[in-house]
Amino acid sequence: MPARAQSVKVLVLGPFAVGKTTFVRTVSEIRPLSTEERMTRAGELVDELDELSEKDTTTVAMDFGRLTLSEEIVLYLFGAPGQPRFHGMVRSLMQGALGGLVLVDTRRIADSFDAIDLLEEARLPYTVAVNHFSGSPRYSDAHLRDSLSMDDEQPLVSLDAREIGSAKHGLIALVRHILYRPRHLEHTP
Amino acid sequence: MTQSRHRRAGMVRSHTATGGDLTPARQGLDAATLLLADAGQPVTGLAAQPRRVMELCLPGVLSVSEVAAHLHLPGPVVRVIVSRLLDSGHLSARAPFVPTASSPHSAEVLRKVLVALEKL
Numbered sequence: 001m002p003a004r005a006q007s008v009k010v011l012v013l014g015p016f017a018v019g020k021t022t023f024v025r026t027v028s029e030i031r032p033l034s035t036e037e038r039m040t041r042a043g044e045l046v047d048e049l050d051e052l053s054e055k056d057t058t059t060v061a062m063d064f065g066r067l068t069l070s071e072e073i074v075l076y077l078f079g080a081p082g083q084p085r086f087h088g089m090v091r092s093l094m095q096g097a098l099g100g101l102v103l104v105d106t107r108r109i110a111d112s113f114d115a116i117d118l119l120e121e122a123r124l125p126y127t128v129a130v131n132h133f134s135g136s137p138r139y140s141d142a143h144l145r146d147s148l149s150m151d152d153e154q155p156l157v158s159l160d161a162r163e164i165g166s167a168k169h170g171l172i173a174l175v176r177h178i179l180y181r182p183r184h185l186e187h188t189p
Numbered sequence: 190m191t192q193s194r195h196r197r198a199g200m201v202r203s204h205t206a207t208g209g210d211l212t213p214a215r216q217g218l219d220a221a222t223l224l225l226a227d228a229g230q231p232v233t234g235l236a237a238q239p240r241r242v243m244e245l246c247l248p249g250v251l252s253v254s255e256v257a258a259h260l261h262l263p264g265p266v267v268r269v270i271v272s273r274l275l276d277s278g279h280l281s282a283r284a285p286f287v288p289t290a291s292s293p294h295s296a297e298v299l300r301k302v303l304v305a306l307e308k309l
């Protein structure tokens with residue numbers, strides 16, 4: 001990573017098995033530290049996430065990913081689980097973050113409320129991204145916005161977390177939102 | 190707008206429920222802090238809980254929250270145990286993310302992020 005690079009951080013949140021690890025994995029240039037992998041060299045975590053151990057299989061709840069966007073900017077992705085016992089961790093991870101991406105499975109929309117609440121509580125901008133699974137109902141945007149109590153200005157996208165070309169649109173929508181969102185949605189951290 | 194969501198979900202806002210975390214046992218140690226065990230430190234003299242923390246952390250990095258989840262212990266309890274293990278050198282701690290000095294949220298940086306993402 002370039003010495004004078006800017007670090008920006010985005011959180012990927014949502015309920016169990018909604019695709020957080022998949023998203024971080026797809027977007028990251030490195031194999032993220034996640035449920036299946038534990039790294040053995042914490043000292044180099046931020047700079048050398050690629051130095052991961054493949055031996056260990058203890059469940060890890062957080063996903064880390066990194067994407068070098070340019071010589072100047074490195075994007076860090078943190079996937080964090082939705083269970084209340086991890087809320088403290090999520091709140092800590094939210095500090096200094098650009099914003100959050102909330103993944104939604106249309107078979108259980110309400111399960112994503114928790115992540116939205118955490119982001120709103122932290123006054124972080126966020127984007128809601130629907131991950132479609134086989135058999136998950138396809139609702140109209142209006143229906144989804146209503147179910148999620150979302151303003152029209154809040155970005156809502158559909159994506160496939162397994163495909164970079166699709167997954168990146170979640171991040172693009174988030175950054176666009178932060179740059180161009182209406183004044184009344186702006187939060188001063 | 191959040192009102193209706195909360196009503197529909199039948200939830201209490203979580204921060205009201207917890208009343209905020211207890212004071213961290215050690216400065217800079219929070220739920221997302223990553224822990225690394227020093228394999229060279231003896232665990233034989235440790236009490237049961239600190240020893241379990243060491244056993245969990247020895248294979249790799251875990252966050253304080255994850256340790257708490259594995260051990261079914263409340264976060265503040267784990268933080269106290271971890272603080273002692275940090276003091277004794279059994280564990281070392283690392284922040285999961287080190288922000289850059291200048292604000293990462295400037296419009297200039299955001300525009301660069303956007304351009305780079307669009308090129309992916």
Ligand SMILES: Nc1nc2c(ncn2[C@@H]2O[C@H](COP(=O)(O)OP(=O)(O)OP(=O)(O)O)[C@@H](O)[C@H]2O)c(=O)[nH]1
Pocket residue numbers: 014015016017018019020021022023035081082131132133134159160161162
């Ligand atoms: N069809 C489809 N499947 C997906 C998508 N994203 C993830 N999956 C699949 O859904 C399953 C769960 O994905 P994970 O990425 O492990 O979900 P998670 O949110 O990290 O789950 P936990 O860490 O257990 O909370 C995996 O089998 C993925 O392959 C998606 O966008 N579309």
Ligand SMILES: [Mg+2]
Pocket residue numbers: 020021022034035063
């Ligand atoms: Mg996962």
